[in-house]
Amino acid sequence: MKDFHCRDAGLDCDFVAKGNDNKEIMSQVATHATNEHKMQVTPELAKKVEGLIHDESSHAQTR
Ligand SMILES: [Zn+2]
Numbered sequence: 245m246k247d248f249h250c251r252d253a254g255l256d257c258d259f260v261a262k263g264n265d266n267k268e269i270m271s272q273v274a275t276h277a278t279n280e281h282k283m284q285v286t287p288e289l290a291k292k293v294e295g296l297i298h299d300e301s302s303h304a305q306t307r
Pocket of ligand 1: 250
């Protein structure tokens, strides 16, 4: 299980996307970014988000 925290992208937002792979997470993030932040998911943004996706277990260790 992997997750992505919107806060990690520099936004003041508690949204967390969870999924088994990057593709699942990216689709949730795309919907969220469009609806909540009125952001377009550009290739640059998609790349940034992918770089911020962590394994849930490793994320717990860093906190
Ligand atoms: Zn957000």
